[in-house]
């Protein structure tokens with residue numbers, strides 16, 4: 254069990270800035286995100302696109318904004334718990350117990366939900382009942398590539414993840430099928446060339462303009478049935494299936510935490526962005542109140558105000574004093590400035 | 592004002608007027624039509640505004656950009672008539688256009 258002043262759910266821009274606002278008040282935080290990296294929508298949906306409305310930053314990109322936020326919170330040496338989702342929140346006296354999908358458990362007086370539009374989850378192929386295969390031989394990422402040694406692997410997708418794994422696994426797998434819904438690929442050109450070379454050397458089988466129609470098998474997928482634009486059907490015998498259809502945001506477990514919701518967002522007050530539960534705050538895209546705008550700059554403001562209330566709950570015996578970063582020697586110490 | 596017909600997956604039809612210059616996605620959101628999520632607000636970055644365009648209208652729409660084609664790779668159950676509704680802007684030429692919504696957006 255990890256004891257901390259605050260648990261931040263979501264490492265998007267607003268969750269990252271919440272680390273800073275807590276940090277300068279002398280509070281430590283642990284951050285949990287389902288993605289494998291920090292940055293939320295900025296890094297997952299638009300790393301290269303420009304952003305023009307961050308105050309005092311005439312232009313940045315999703316990626317550079319994330320990098321700068323990480324730089325800004327560096328002094329606090331915050332622990333990130335990535336690749337895991339916060340599944341449950343339960344009350345224990347005046348504290349909260351937070352548990353993740355990897356069974357990491359926290360005890361904390363403060364939870365800041367900066368969950369955006371929800372956690373990023375893999376998109377699944379449009380086939381009914383495929384959940385039963387997920388425990389066995391249907392995967393949306395590669396955890397250990399050795400698991401595919403000597404196997405017949407069917408890979409779906411046309412982006413970098415799909416093609417990178419086609420190339421990598423073709424070295425050790427028995428057979429690779431690559432199936433994509435059109436004959437153009439999103440992946441980087443040199444990766445596409447490499448894959449095409451493997452195809453010409455008959456090291457992989459490529460099916461373009463095909464989409465998954467059904468997965469046959471009892472507990473495991475034994476056959477993948479695919480169909481093309483002309484309704485022609487092919488059956489592929491496989492040992493495992495890797496589907497790379499990107500990620501989608503799902504509100505997920507947040508709906509079960511007893512918080513007042515309004516159309517996929519959490520209702521908060523605008524004084525300290527607390528929800529209907531004491532010590533649970535919501536900031537950024539996930540919160541709503543009269544006049545809410547889903548903008549990064551609004552999220553930053555929300556995080557600053559929530560942090561003040563977190564301080565009162567984490568340090569009930571200390572007096573809160575408002576200070577500027579310019580002149581406070583306490584803040585300078587926390588930022589490592591001599 | 593141009594009219595757009597949205598047909599939900601369960602068959603419910605909505606015929607609404609959409610301001611010229613708005614996208615088919617924005618027309619749905621403004622009129623509270625369920626079934627288009629539009630998580631990225633029309634930036635061609637989420638593929639949760641996927642629709643099937645009625646056969647009679649497919650050829651009348653502007654061409655798909657590469658970005659739209661790339662993004663459609665992520666949409667749930669695409670067909671030849673699949674488009675991202677945030678990338679189609681309504682004008683007089685599209686008066687009467689009919690789109691059907693998929694079972695879900697991913």
Ligand SMILES: Cc1cc2nc3c(=O)[nH]c(=O)nc-3n(C[C@H](O)[C@H](O)[C@H](O)COP(=O)(O)OP(=O)(O)OC[C@H]3O[C@@H](n4cnc5c(N)ncnc54)[C@H](O)[C@@H]3O)c2cc1C
Pocket residue numbers: 262263264265266267268285286287288292293294295298299302303304305306337338339340367368369370371372373505506507536537538539547548549550552630631632634636
């Ligand atoms: C294409 C595009 C362009 C944009 N342009 C601008 C712009 O120009 N200016 C602007 O201000 N805004 C812009 N935005 C909006 C901006 O990106 C969002 O407002 C911002 O990302 C919200 O930040 P956030 O930290 O609240 O949430 P997010 O960035 O959505 O991050 C939330 C994180 O929480 C995680 N999470 C959720 N639930 C859980 C859970 N239970 N367990 C673990 N992790 C969880 C998710 O995996 C995610 O990483 C744009 C958005 C898009 C898509």
Ligand code: FES
Pocket residue numbers: 616629630631632633634635636637638639640662675676677678
């Ligand atoms: S609204 Fe996100 S792609 Fe259209």
